[in-house]
Amino acid sequence: MDIKQLYKKYSLNTYTRLGPVFLKGKGSFLWDQNRRRYLDLFPGWGVSILGHSHPRLAKIIARQAKCLIHLPNNLFSVEQALLAKKIVDKSFPAKVFFANSGAEAVEGAVKLSRLFGKGSRYEVITMKNSFHGRTFGALSATGQKKYKEVFKPLVPGFKEARFNDFCDFKRKVTAKTAAVMLELIQGEGGVNVADKDYVQKLYAYCKAKNILLIIDEVQTGMARTGKLFCYQNYGIMPDIMILSKGLGAGVPISAIVVSNRISGLIKPGMHASTFGGSPLICRVCREVFDIIEMDGIILKTVKSGKYLNERLQALKSKFSFIKQIRIKGLMAGIELDIESLPVFKKCLEKKLIVNSTHGNVIRIMPALNIEQNNLTQGIDIFEEALKRF
Ligand SMILES: Cc1ncc(COP(=O)(O)O)c(C=O)c1O
Structure with missing residues (x-):
């Protein structure tokens, strides 16, 4: 066929x-x-943090499927409650809502900020170059024209500020500002890492002005950056954290983690999701947390990230068309002076999967439990591919 x-x-x-x-x-x-083997340094678009078909996840899916797959959200589920507790125990005092995709969680967070603003404050400031998803609210929040132009008119109430520019952010704040939504590392936007100083100023300012700080950790969450959640690198605490991708490590889920300061704003009937937080998916996520803990995934990520950085910096001194390496943990962007799509294609020819984003950036987000020799092999193949340019 x-x-x-x-x-x-x-x-x-x-x-x-x-x-x-x-x-x-x-x-x-x-x-x-044809049984040809490919080394995947971008498994599942940042989703498969434990690699493909992790045996413990496969086992737990089968076991839970025999017990209970789905429950409607007007009934109590053991697995959903335990997962919510797990996330809160690992982050900040909060309540959790489960949905299915990053965009769906972004929508929920925006709805919460509208509730918070009580009608008079409804604007959400997002960043140029950001990416928050493809549904209408999430698309309107996204700071990249190319995704939005043909779908206008968009949802009103979003404003863009320059990333890593605190003064520009302050200029965008008005009496109507309810929230700011931020990726601490812009993934689709080319792996741009937020400066600590910028984030801390933004955090303090939001606190002082009673503006909600929404941190979109769809890509950065679940140990990817060497902390369980990326915000923990910055000495801040979000009002709302959005998780998805790595949370399920391959099964579809997202979570809106809402701090107790504002979680009381939402009342029954205001928001819902038919599939959000089913027993099957929540059980898998709990296993993901257990594997992260038991297999020392955070330490592994830090170690592998350090090695990846060293190798990429060495490539930078070798190839003049590499402009910059941006990396935190195992989330790396290699900015080129040339287009990145041909580089991606050349890697694919050599049976290596990476990602091309933002026109001139190669993005690498390996499984967090990748074996050192596989990472070495991957970078060696990448180097061979780069020699063709
Ligand atoms: C930071 C961020 N937010 C939101 C999304 C949207 O997630 P989804 O594609 O699951 O709707 C993405 C997807 O890549 C993302 O990287």
Whole structure:
């Protein structure tokens, strides 16, 4: 059966798909239909933090599926309650709402900021170059024209400030500002890391002016940056934290973590999600937390991140078209003087999966439990690919 033909005939044409058809994954490797093996340094678009088909996750999915898969949210579920407790224990005093995707959680956070503003304050400041998702509210929050232009008119009430520019942020604040939403590392925007000083000033300012600080940790959460949550690198505490991708490590889930200062604003009937926080998915997420703890994933991330940084810096001194390396933990962006898509394609030819974003940035976000020799192998292949440019 020609799978690519089936895609052409039956799938809505929303993605640029390249490369072979994949059948199987294990750890940091994928196998295509012809049994060729690919080393994946961008597993699941930042989702598969424990690699592909982690055996403990596979086991727990099967076990929980036999026990209870889905419950409506008007009934009590053991697994949902335990996961909410786990997230709060690991972050800050809060209450949690479960949804299914990053964008859906962003929508919920924006709704909360509208409640907080009580009608007179409704504006949410987001950052240029940010990415918050494709649903209408999340798209309106996203600071990149290319995703939005053809869908206008968008949802009103969003304003853009320059990333890492505290003065510009202050200029954008008005009497109508209810919240600011920030990625501490802009992923889709090219792996731009927020400065500590900037974030701390923004945090203090928001506190003083009673503006909500929403931290979008869809990509940075779950140990990716060497702390369980990226905000913990900055000595701040968000009013709302948004989690998704790595939380389920491959199963679809997102969470809005709402600090107790404002969690009372939401009342029954104001927000809901049919699938959000099912017993099956929540059980898997709890296992993800356990694996992170028991397998020392945070330490591994810090160690592997240090090694990755060293190797990438060495590549920078070797290839003049590498402009900058931006990295925190195992989230790395390699900014090039040339287009990054041909580099991505060359890597794919060499059976290495990386990501091309923002036109000239190669993004690498390996599984956090990647073996050192696999990371070495991946960077060696990357280096070979770069030699062609
Ligand atoms: C920071 C951030 N927020 C939100 C989203 C949207 O997530 P989803 O695609 O699950 O809706 C993404 C997706 O990449 C993201 O990186």
